[in-house]
Amino acid sequence: MFCSSLRIKALNELFYWAHKRGDQPIAEQLGFDVGAIEKRLQALEKRVFIENGELPTSVCDIQSRVEEFKNKLQSVEHLSWLGLFKDISSGTSLQPFWDKKALQRNSDHDRKIREKYLRMSQVQITDEVRQYLRKPTFDNWQWDDPEMLVLLQQMYIDLGILTKFNIELPVLQNWLFEIYRNYNPVPFHNFKHCFMVAQMMYGLTWLIDLPNKVDDIDVLILITSAICHDLDHPGYNNAYQVSYLPLNT
Numbered sequence: 001m002f003c004s005s006l007r008i009k010a011l012n013e014l015f016y017w018a019h020k021r022g023d024q025p026i027a028e029q030l031g032f033d034v035g036a037i038e039k040r041l042q043a044l045e046k047r048v049f050i051e052n053g054e055l056p057t058s059v060c061d062i063q064s065r066v067e068e069f070k071n072k073l074q075s076v077e078h079l080s081w082l083g084l085f086k087d088i089s090s091g092t093s094l095q096p097f098w099d100k101k102a103l104q105r106n107s108d109h110d111r112k113i114r115e116k117y118l119r120m121s122q123v124q125i126t127d128e129v130r131q132y133l134r135k136p137t138f139d140n141w142q143w144d145d146p147e148m149l150v151l152l153q154q155m156y157i158d159l160g161i162l163t164k165f166n167i168e169l170p171v172l173q174n175w176l177f178e179i180y181r182n183y184n185p186v187p188f189h190n191f192k193h194c195f196m197v198a199q200m201m202y203g204l205t206w207l208i209d210l211p212n213k214v215d216d217i218d219v220l221i222l223i224t225s226a227i228c229h230d231l232d233h234p235g236y237n238n239a240y241q242v243s244y245l246p247l248n249t
């Protein structure tokens, strides 16, 4: 039943896109009345759900997993990734869930990111994106690593930092890439997190017109600190780090 519902959905999609693309003549040539077929499919789909009654096991399984995750989220007092991934109901195990050694960044991957970043740097960012980047409501999730590097670079350019401090673009690019290289691929304190924090700092800078209120060096320090703030973070939480300090320190 579930599969036939999927098939109906797929057919629906097909006709929808045929409509959108203006393929009506082809349908007509084949003797189809697309509108009527769509209606029929919708009616069939409704029937499938009504007759089927209960949800398929796979959907129920996903639902219960979401529920379980939601409960876990709500019970974690401090939003630590250790808490999210481990069962902390019987106390913290203080074992790292993240094996840094096993997830060393691969140099070939880094080289490709650097190449793409430099290639993209040659293209002018649109004014629309530059203005959007200045907003605290900027959506961070849709950008990949090279794009985030380009956007960080644009922040320095648009704050006038390159001209004010006589920094050459290739120097900034090398530095940004080293920053990227030194964020570990851990679940939370990774390069995406670096970008998010820096972007929020950048958004607030424009929101409160900071460049006209503090010295240029202060703006440079703020944005640079935001970018560097979690460099080489190992992905463990404070409890783990403190308990594993060598005894003689």
Ligand SMILES: [Zn+2]
Residues within 6 Å of the ligand: 189, 193, 197, 229, 230
């Ligand atoms: Zn952080």
